[in-house]
Each structure stands twice: as C-alpha cells, then as structure tokens.
Amino acid sequence: MRAVLTNFGSTGDVQPLIALAVELSRHGHQPVLAVSPNFAPWVEQFGFRCTPIGPDVQQALRDALATRIEMTEFFDSVSEIRAFLAPLIEALPEMYRDLRDACRDADVLISGATQPAGRMIHELTGIPFVSLFLGHPGALGTAAMQQARFSLINPFRQELGLPPLHDPLNSYHSPQLALYAMSRHVVPPAATWPLHYTMTGYFFLDDERWQPAPELSAFLAAGPPPVVFSFGSMVHADPQAFTTLVLETVRRVDCRAIIQKGWSGLTATELPPEVLVIDYAPHAWLFPRAACVVHHGGAGTAAAVFRAGIPSLFLPHNADQPLWAETAYQLGCAGPVIPYPRATVDGLSQALTTVLSTPRYREAAAALGQQIRAEHGVKKARQLIEGLVAKVGLHNPASADLHPPGDRADDRQVKQNRRQQYQQRQRSRKQGVGDE
Numbered sequence: 001m002r003a004v005l006t007n008f009g010s011t012g013d014v015q016p017l018i019a020l021a022v023e024l025s026r027h028g029h030q031p032v033l034a035v036s037p038n039f040a041p042w043v044e045q046f047g048f049r050c051t052p053i054g055p056d057v058q059q060a061l062r063d064a065l066a067t068r069i070e071m072t073e074f075f076d077s078v079s080e081i082r083a084f085l086a087p088l089i090e091a092l093p094e095m096y097r098d099l100r101d102a103c104r105d106a107d108v109l110i111s112g113a114t115q116p117a118g119r120m121i122h123e124l125t126g127i128p129f130v131s132l133f134l135g136h137p138g139a140l141g142t143a144a145m146q147q148a149r150f151s152l153i154n155p156f157r158q159e160l161g162l163p164p165l166h167d168p169l170n171s172y173h174s175p176q177l178a179l180y181a182m183s184r185h186v187v188p189p190a191a192t193w194p195l196h197y198t199m200t201g202y203f204f205l206d207d208e209r210w211q212p213a214p215e216l217s218a219f220l221a222a223g224p225p226p227v228v229f230s231f232g233s234m235v236h237a238d239p240q241a242f243t244t245l246v247l248e249t250v251r252r253v254d255c256r257a258i259i260q261k262g263w264s265g266l267t268a269t270e271l272p273p274e275v276l277v278i279d280y281a282p283h284a285w286l287f288p289r290a291a292c293v294v295h296h297g298g299a300g301t302a303a304a305v306f307r308a309g310i311p312s313l314f315l316p317h318n319a320d321q322p323l324w325a326e327t328a329y330q331l332g333c334a335g336p337v338i339p340y341p342r343a344t345v346d347g348l349s350q351a352l353t354t355v356l357s358t359p360r361y362r363e364a365a366a367a368l369g370q371q372i373r374a375e376h377g378v379k380k381a382r383q384l385i386e387g388l389v390a391k392v393g394l395h396n397p398a399s400a401d402l403h404p405p406g407d408r409a410d411d412r413q414v415k416q417n418r419r420q421q422y423q424q425r426q427r428s429r430k431q432g433v434g435d436e
Contacts, residue, residue: 001389004102006034007112007132008054008095011232012300014039016134016181016203020110021048023378024385034102046207053098053117054091089152096120096156103127108389113172116153122174123162128392130385131174134181134299136320136327137190173197177388179381182299185371186306186327198384201377202303206284219258219276225291226256226276227352230283231315232298245343246294250275252349255356258286283308292355294348296340297321302328309369311361313351315340332364 003024005017014035021031025048033043037052044050096117103109103121108128111118113135122129150171154164165171180189180199189199220226229246250257256274260281271277283304287293290310295301297314302324305312311333314325317340328334335355338347355361 001029001386002105002107003029003031003110003385004034004106005031005110006053006099006115006118008036008115009112012298013112013114013134015205015300016132017112018043018046019203019205020378020381022046022205023382027382032102034099051098051102054095092117092153092156108385110385119171120157120160120162124160128176128389129174130177130179130388131172132179132181133172136299136323137180137187138323176392177384179384181377181381182303183306183372183375185368186331200380201375202307202372203377203381204284204307207282210282210285212281212285216276216278216281220289223256225289226258228258228260228286228290228293230260230293230301231296232301245345245348247275248345249348249352252345253352292352294352297324299324306333306368307372309366311335311355311365313338313355315343331368332360333368335361
C-alpha cells in the first residue's frame, strides 16, 4: 500500500505523521510524507521520501511576529487570523498541485486537519481519504477562526469547481475514516460521533537511535530530577522577557532545570550551574527523567507529558492549548492554568512550588501515564487504514481522471477494480512477493 501523509504546521503536527509512517513501513507499506520544507531533513533521517510542500513554517511564524502579530493573539479577531493564515493560503494553489502530484501513484491519502488541500484532492480524484485530527476535540475553532478560514479557502475551492465549505466538521474530517490521535483517558469520544470517527490513542515517535550528549547525561546524574521547560514551536515576540521569566522562576523555586530552546529565542548566555540549556532531546527520553514539565500545552507536548506520568504546568499561548491545559488540570495531573500572556515570576514560582510539593499531582500523573502507555495508537490507526483500503480498493489514478468529481464515489466498477487489486496485492505479500 502506497500512502501519502501530509499536514501543515509545527513540529507537533509533523511528528505524529512520522510515527505513523514508521508503523506503516514496518508492515510492508510505502509511506511518503508531504510536509513543509523545513521538516524534510527530519523526515529523511527516518529513511522516508519527503515531498516538500508549502512555506517554511518556522519562517512564517517569524514573519508574523515581524508584522506585530503576537503568537498569543492569533485567534482574537478575523483580521488577525487572516493575517496569520495568509502565507498558507497564498501557498495553497502550489501546495495543492504538489500534493496532487505526490498522490498520483498513491493508494491512500492521510491528511492532518491543518492541511486544507487534502480534502480537495479526495473530492476531485476519489483517492481513499483518511483525516487525522491531532488537536483537542473541542477546538474546531471560534466563529472568528472558521469565518477567516472559510473566507480564504472557499475562493480556491470555487476555482477547482468544488462547493464552498461552511460546516467545521465536514471541512476537517474525511467522510470515509476520521482518526482522532489521542487517548480516551484524556478526552472521551463524544457519543454523537459518526461511526467512521475513531479515537485511536496517541501517535508516539520513539527514536531508539538517539543518544544524549555527555553534557546532558552528566547533568542528570549530578543531582535530583530537574524541572524541564519546553515550549516547542512557540515563537516569542520578546525573547528577553521569556528568558527572564524562566531563569528567575528557577532561582525563586531553587530547583535544577533543563530548558529546551525550541523556537523560543532564548537569549541567556551566562547560566547558573543548576540550569542546562539544550537544543533538543526527544520528549519520550527526557520527560520521564524530570520532576515536572513546564510547557505551552501543544497537543504533542501534552501527550508526551501524559505518557511520561509526571506532573506539569501549562502556560498556554494559543489555539487549543488552553483546552489541553484545562483538561489536564481537571484530571488532576497538572497545576492551575497560567496563560502565557499573564505569566509572572511570582505566579509561576508559586504554582511550580505547589506542584512539586503536592503528592496528589504526582499520583494522578502516574496513573494516567500507566493507562496511556497501555495504548497503541499507531497500530490501531494502521489497522483501520488497511481496513479502509481493503473495503474501497486501491486507488486507480487513471480511472479517477476519467470521472467527474460528482460521479466517482458512485462508480461501483471502479470500486470493485480497486478492491480486487488490493486483495491481489495482499495475497502476493503473504506468498513472499512483497508490496510494490
């Protein structure tokens, strides 16, 4: 089975795709990732082919800051959201063409919710389509978000001869298979979901090849577990203020700390001996060695904290981060939510001291971690994807091009041909021929 996996966004939007690609590859399938060019080297490190599409996300965020759009205010008004989405929408025609070309030989398209071109290609070609939702289920967006999104996307849909989108659910999700890559122990699935919506469990990427630098290993061995500060792909308009907040909090609490730089723009050059700044360490490796994690609450970072079974503090910046923060607080595994724009040294120091000294946070986090580690999200997703392709058959690009968009879904002969092709390929694999 040849699968194209695509999404648009930050590290947390791409890492689950790589995790799923690893699982697909282990079972004889051929994944190709279509993501922003700044992620291509990362994807290729795992041995997967990468088709770069769209703008450099990290540069787009920096450009947004240069035009005085704050990371903490992206979702306050239609005009601000449109300004932030502008680089994506300007690149949409090119992204659509590049993704369409990547799908020419594909049997299935797996597209994250933040990649608008995925659904368009499914509608126009009939390729089996799996949507992947990584965000909080309650975060389909404010009215302002949807208004801005639809006003920017629908004109291009019209150019393609597609009807406009108005319903958030239909705009994000596949009509064939919609996967929520998160744990039911964190957010239970809604009773009103259609049957083709499935919560799989989180997609975790464990890179067993990675080894810590001697400096990091020595720091961890030199004292008690540190507090880890990890703000992922968050870009701060005032890096100096961010640096002061973190370092002064560490001094007040009198703890050891590891700071992951990410995209935060950390500016400190002289650090006390109890603080170590690192460029990168996998969350799966670092977080279990921490006493607590202070983070922005992105879906991927939150999932890694939950899995590690350690308490945390959320300093949400935007998007669905406040929802993850409130969910974790209600589960008892995280302290009170501190929105980043209102974070102060006094408030953060007090909250961190409370979390570190209160056993109930550690106990709740440990129990949740045990539940999540028992789940196998990528395995369940892979099985569901295989089931979809077995049901509808392999994608036949040549046949798809002969049918107008409105007729493809109803063409029984095309579906039957695809199904027969898939079954023949499965028989060949079992006989040792292998997947093409």
